Amino acid sequence: MPLDGGSILNYDSVMQLALERGFYFPSCEIYADAQAGFWEYGPSGVSVKAKFIELWRRELVRRDGMLEVDGAQIMSQSVFEASGHLASFADPVIKCRQCGSNYRADRLISEAAKIEIPESADLGDFDKTVLEKNIRCPKCKGEFDKARKFNMMFKVEIGPEAEPAYLRPETCQSIFVDFPRLFKTMRGKLPLGIAQIGKSFRNEISPRQSLLRLREFYQAEIEVFCNAAKLDDLDRFSEVRDTTIRLWINGELKAMSCQAAVETGVLPNRFVAYYLGILTEFYEKTGIDMARSRFRRLGEKEKAFYASIAFDFEVQTAIGWLELVACNYRSDYDLSSHAAKSKEKFEVLDDEQKVLPHVFEISMGIDRSIYTILEHSLRDEKENERIVLSIKPYLAPVHVGVLSLVKKDGLKEKTDEVYLKIKRRYDAFLDHSGAIGRRYRRLDEVGAPFAITVDHQTLEDNTVTLRQRDSMQQERIKISDIDSVLSASTAFP
RNA sequence: GCGGCCGUAGUAUAGCCUGGUAGUACGCUGGCCUUCCAAGCCCGUUACCCGGGUUCAAAUCCCGGCGGCCGCACCA
Numbered sequence: 001m002p003l004d005g006g007s008i009l010n011y012d013s014v015m016q017l018a019l020e021r022g023f024y025f026p027s028c029e030i031y032a033d034a035q036a037g038f039w040e041y042g043p044s045g046v047s048v049k050a051k052f053i054e055l056w057r058r059e060l061v062r063r064d065g066m067l068e069v070d071g072a073q074i075m076s077q078s079v080f081e082a083s084g085h086l087a088s089f090a091d092p093v094i095k096c097r098q099c100g101s102n103y104r105a106d107r108l109i110s111e112a113a114k115i116e117i118p119e120s121a122d123l124g125d126f127d128k129t130v131l132e133k134n135i136r137c138p139k140c141k142g143e144f145d146k147a148r149k150f151n152m153m154f155k156v157e158i159g160p161e162a163e164p165a166y167l168r169p170e171t172c173q174s175i176f177v178d179f180p181r182l183f184k185t186m187r188g189k190l191p192l193g194i195a196q197i198g199k200s201f202r203n204e205i206s207p208r209q210s211l212l213r214l215r216e217f218y219q220a221e222i223e224v225f226c227n228a229a230k231l232d233d234l235d236r237f238s239e240v241r242d243t244t245i246r247l248w249i250n251g252e253l254k255a256m257s258c259q260a261a262v263e264t265g266v267l268p269n270r271f272v273a274y275y276l277g278i279l280t281e282f283y284e285k286t287g288i289d290m291a292r293s294r295f296r297r298l299g300e301k302e303k304a305f306y307a308s309i310a311f312d313f314e315v316q317t318a319i320g321w322l323e324l325v326a327c328n329y330r331s332d333y334d335l336s337s338h339a340a341k342s343k344e345k346f347e348v349l350d351d352e353q354k355v356l357p358h359v360f361e362i363s364m365g366i367d368r369s370i371y372t373i374l375e376h377s378l379r380d381e382k383e384n385e386r387i388v389l390s391i392k393p394y395l396a397p398v399h400v401g402v403l404s405l406v407k408k409d410g411l412k413e414k415t416d417e418v419y420l421k422i423k424r425r426y427d428a429f430l431d432h433s434g435a436i437g438r439r440y441r442r443l444d445e446v447g448a449p450f451a452i453t454v455d456h457q458t459l460e461d462n463t464v465t466l467r468q469r470d471s472m473q474q475e476r477i478k479i480s481d482i483d484s485v486l487s488a489s490t491a492f493p
Numbered sequence: 494g495c496g497g498c499c500g501u502a503g504u505a506u507a508g509c510c511u512g513g514u515a516g517u518a519c520g521c522u523g524g525c526c527u528u529c530c531a532a533g534c535c536c537g538u539u540a541c542c543c544g545g546g547u548u549c550a551a552a553u554c555c556c557g558g559c560g561g562c563c564g565c566a567c568c569a
Binding site: 011095103104107150364434439444455 | 528560566
């Protein structure tokens with residue numbers, strides 16, 4: 001499905017761009033013991049990520065009047081006892097004594113003996129069944145060691161006594177834990193969104209594909225606390241009434257307005273529809289091709305252990321459908337477990353009524369979103385002999401290149417002056433060296449939407465050429481107009 | 494974690510089988526030239542994933558580790 005004037009590039013092209021132009025690259029790469037699943041953002045990547053986050057704040061946090069927090073990455077063991085991660089964010093595995101192969105205990109038993117044991121069962125139950133049914137390694141017929149739990153959380157030791165704690169596997173736990181204080185001190189009123197951007201950590205067995213499956217990754221999470229009795233009572237639903245959302249239900253795509261989705265019962269209530277609606281409007285502004293996106297309703301077996309209704313926002317990429325956002329209706333799972341464990345009160349007043357809020361979660365993968373923006377924006381324009389990153393101007397790592405047509409005759413000095421005038425307000429890149437066409441190509445590749453070129457005419461009348469990345473067309477503007485032109489065309493929508 | 498394939502400058506690769514001076518392209522630095530789209534010329538720069546073994550000699554052969562891609566499984 002080629003876009004106008006260019007073909008869509010694959011994963012390898014995005015990877016090559018990322019390495020060559022400073023978007024992202026492997027962490028600790030000069031050392032042989034560098035582990036997979038850890039990546040650095042380079043200068044271009046940092047710039048895009050910062051702008052992506054700013055867009056997220058504008059379109060979700062500020063739009064909906066959410067509160068944003070920034071919690072600790074290391075959290076106490078009690079948090080994860082209450083959240084269920086210590087018990088459930090783990091797979092039971094058994095290892096063959098002879099050949100060393102590891103298996104998921106529940107799956108192996110189900111296949112070998114046709115007995116279903118839930119993965120959260122006691123480890124002894126697995127051992128007992130393996131022994132009773134004499135289950136042996138499928139590869140070498142060897143005997144198994146005792147079952148153990150492989151927990152995907154990174155454990156850390158605090159202080160000289162090595163008290164156990166964990167790197168958070170999702171950012172939202174601090175939001176739940178902080179909820180009582182935030183609601184009280186920030187004069188909260190249901191429904192209330194609390195948002196957080198930050199790093200999460202998961203000890204993935206097999207991290208892969210650069211930013212797509214990481215052990216250390218960025219999440220932008222939103223937990224909306226609500227009164228479960230009022231899920232259709234939401235005034236601001238009218239803002240998204242006519243917004244089209246693309247729903248994938250039971251193997252079928254249904255594109256419909258939020259209003260229609262609620263009326264036909266495809267979505268359970270206005271509350272869920274509203275948040276899927278504003279999430280759609282946010283992603284439209286990232287430049288991701290929404291025609292290649294969908295909200296997929298998850299079946300019972302796919303849902304996370306805490307979710308009662310779940311939609312994944314997925315996009316089609318070169319490597320297949322990719323999950324960018326998990327939207328889970330977590331009911332009162334989190335607040336009631338933290339209430340029980342901590343003895344803290346989590347009920348709040350809503351219209352004179354005491355309620356334990358329910359939670360709807362919008363859990364966004366930032367790294368995956370950045371990758372998708374790059375992949376969906378990158379084009380190979382054969383006719384112009386260029387690779388161009390047609391990223392939205394407000395997300396571009398470089399807003400504008402500032403170039404001298406040639407270095408001599410005082411053009412270099414004049415160019416430096418122009419650069420000095422704008423570099424605080426924009427991400428500007430100054431370049432004097434090499435052929436002008438080559439410099440334009442470099443800027444195209446890094447996604448700079450504009451290039452300003454100082455030529456001989458500039459010395460006479462103080463005008464410069466302004467080149468548009470996508471059309472390659474140029475116009476002459478006054479130096480004194482540069483700021484207003486850039487300001488208008490790189491502004492967030 | 495398992496199976497298959499693979500690892501050489503910033504990037505893409507040749508060389509590996511058959512051990513003996515590591516080559517090419519693009520890029521990048523500087524210079525000449527140049528009045529707007531990867532022009533040309535000159536100069537320069539940068540690499541054998543890590544460790545061990547065999548050998549007079551290892552990018553090359555052997556072993557281990559780490560990493561990458563694909564599949565299985567798992568997930569934001």
